[in-house]
Amino acid sequence: MDPIQAMRIFTRVVEAGTFTRAADSLGLPKATVTKQIQALEARLRVKLLNRTTRRVTVTADGAAYYERTLRLLTDFDDIEASMGQARSSPRGRLRVDVGTSIARMLLIPNLPAFHERYPDIQLDLGVSDRIVDMISDNVDCVIRGGNLIEQSLVARRIGNLEFITVASPDYLRRHGTPGHPLEIEREHNTVMYFGAHNGRHYPLEFHQGDEVIEIPGPYKVSVNESAAYLEAVLGGLGIGQITSYQAEPFLAEGRLQRLLPEWGHPLLPVYVVYPPNRHLSAKVRAFVDWAAELFAARPLLQGQSLPAGLGTVGGQAA
Template identity: 70%
Template sequence: MDQIQAMRLFARVVEAGTFTRAADSLQLPKGTVTKHVQALEARLRVKLLNRTTRRVTVTADGAAYYDRVVRLLADFDDMEASLSQARAAPRGRLRVDVGTSMARLLIIPRLAEFQARYPDIQIDLGVSDRTVDLIGDNVDCVIRGGELSEQSLVARRIGNLEFVTVAAPGYLAQYGTPQHPLDLENGHLNVIYFSPVSMRRYPLEFHRGGEVLEIGSPAQLAVNEANAYVAAIVAGRGVGQITTFQAQSHLDSGELVQLLPDWTQPLLPVYVVYPPNRHLSAKVRAFVDWAAELFVQNPHLQRSAA
């Protein structure tokens, strides 16, 4: 039995939660994964996993073993990377997931630079506003906005997003220009965002001094994808709030007009996130550092609180 391979398969089963998902993520037959884990248990003479028809849970011995295995595999990968000079020329397939507007406006337009710098890295770029499960979906890293709830993940803060309230000139010609957030509750239409996962509807939010207002209605349109949300506002469907990063080209062209500049919205932190057992991967490190460079270069992605 290849003990290192068996440990990798065991760790993947723990992270994925089932043998089937672990096997699919590794593109191996389920029987192969099962056989290696069983052989590992036989070698150690302990039960590492409790198996049910639907899910695998870790025994107390298995949890302690998993913690040691993750550190050992990370050290092993780092040693191999150093000896093979993989840091200088990282290679392999890298699966990244980013939000739709970030993919369209930042990552894809500059991706050729990354691929020219690291020609031996093949990227699978997932684009979605849904929050992916890094462990279960076998994703190497994501760029994610908002505060993080998964304490087990490693996160590097690479920027902040500032929001502005905007509307199309055609909309303002028809409905008038609001002078106060409360004006949006009477005689106006608001475009709001709703989560593609939780279905939660996010009202327009306004801050000035210690005053906080939330305007959720009247909202005839709610959108769950960032590019479509911007398109709806540009098309004159109502007043909305988008980041300066999304808005700037539309403001410059006159397609959108900024409203209520004295009222602000909370900054949205942006992180690049990756699983803890991959923190030493040369290909992940290469992408994380490159993404951080992109954010530093764009002033709309480096807003700070006044």
């Protein structure tokens, strides 16, 4: 039995919570994972895991073994990553999770350049707006906007997103152009966004000096995915708020028009986040640095405002 492989399998079972999920994430048959754990327990002469029909939990001995094993594996990976070849040519399978809009508009179009730079990295890209459990889902890193909640994770801030208020020309022809946020609540429809993880509806926000106005509707459609949200606004279903990076090409083409530019919205920070036990991985470091470069090269992803007047209606240049 390879002791390093057995340790990796054991830590993955603990993190995944089931033999099936651990086997899937490792690309191994479930029977192999089960036999490895049984052999490990036999060699150590202790019971490491409690097994039920639905979930696996660690025993007291298993928890202690997990903590020490995790440190050892981290040191082992650090030794390998510190070698010159590993740094210059990181390799292996990398699981990344990212929101739909960032994936579609930024990451995927630039992946050929990433693979040209790192040909030996195999990328599994999860694309959704849901919040993943990085440990149980075996995700190496995620790119997400918003304030961080889980303080145990390592985060690097790579961008800031400006949100602007927009609508399609067709919608404005049918419903008119609002001159104040409160007119939206009284006289218009909005496109609303609700969280994929909690079902909460997020109102449109308008900030001007110390004044803050939140508009919770009315709406005829609400979605929980950013690409669908954009399509709903483009389709004339209501007024919405999207990032300036998303909006720029549609404003230039005339498919969207900007509303109420004198009312702002707080910048949304964007982070690339990864578990602390993976911070020394060469492949994770390579992806994090590459993603940071992508964001840094685009001013609209660093909080810079759109050019004055681009696609603006309501008394300003359109």
